[in-house]
Amino acid sequence: MTILVTAASGHLGRHALDALVSAGVEPADIVAGARTPSKLADASARGIRVVELDYDRPETLTPALDGVDRVLFISSSDVRDRVTGHRNVVEAVRAAGVDKLVYTSAPKATTVDYGIGADHRATEEAIAAAGIPAVIVRNDWYHENYLGDVAGARESGVIAAAVGDGRVASASRADYAEGAVAVLLADGRIGDVLEFAGDVAWDYTQLAAAASEVVGREVVYVPQTREEKAAQLSSFGLDAGIVAFVVGIDDAIANGVLADTDGTLSRILGRPTTPLVEGLRAGLVAA
Structure with missing residues (x-):
């Protein structure tokens, strides 16, 4: 079985490549697609086939x-015109x-009207x-x-x-990539829509405590108005x-779009999702 990962040079794509190899897929059976293949020289060195793949x-x-x-199929990061390339x-x-195709979508994409x-x-x-x-x-x-918020808070003390x-x-x-790969490799689930989320829904006071x-x-x-x-x-x-896009994300959070968690992701992973503090700490070290 040959598996293609699109947008493989991005953060999520790289985690997906790692998850495939960790799951026992032979590197020779993995195809890594990227707009700029040279960014995946490290994947090529692992025996993964690297190809040019540009949604546009x-x-x-x-x-x-x-x-x-x-x-x-990892969704594009182009917030200005994502749909054309996706189609x-x-x-x-x-x-x-x-x-089989697994597409990385956004929470409540068909049930809540919000920007992203x-x-x-x-x-x-379209799929x-x-x-x-x-x-x-x-x-x-x-x-x-x-x-970025946490790094800035190191100086300002504010989020x-x-x-x-x-x-x-x-x-x-890494949690999301591993979950998507598990779904991709498993038989069945065709037609399913899975809402992936962490095990804990936190508020911004708790985010500030984690940053501390x-x-x-x-x-x-520090709460702001729009x-x-x-x-x-x-x-x-x-x-x-871009300002409207970011403010729209805050609106979505305020309206509870990102608050739901039913354990679907952790059940598929067979383990708890990564705690917030642990994820932030690891991310700052890697940055």
Whole structure:
């Protein structure tokens, strides 16, 4: 069985390659796709086949899928136009006739109307319309998303956000990658939609406490209004589109979109998900 990992040079993709090898898949049976293959020289040295794969260049997709049986389709990080590239991938996978696709989506993508979910909803709909045998894994937030906040708090002693008392059931990227790989390698589950999340839903006061433990100084959570958050982001030189995107994430957290956890991910992993403090500490060391 030959397995393709798309966006394999990204953080989640690299963890997925590691998880495949750890699960006993021979490196020669793994194909790692990346927009810039040279970024995967280390994977090539391990015996993994590296191919050019650019969501926005359909001519790279068909060759990358040649001989592939299963695909881990990692969603694009392009927040400006994710859907066009995703639809290119879906069409290429449909034409290739793969046995199974696992797509990394976003929480509640088809049931809650929020900014980051819209692109994933469109992609899930495209996968279904194409008739691809697929499993959707909807990843909640990554611990690593907060490394910048924690690093900044080392100097400021503050984590500020417009999330109110919203909660986040985050886990580490490695947890999500291992879960997706387990689903990809297992037989069955075609048609399933799995909401992946960490075992604990924490609020931002608890995030500040975790940051305090990691950086070795008191860190406090300072609630912001949407307007204050937008002004802060604009002061960093971010354009209006990115500001709206980030504020929209805070809105989603405030509205509980990232708060649910039912243990699905840890059951698939066969172990608890990585605790917040542990994930933050490891991420700062690796950064």
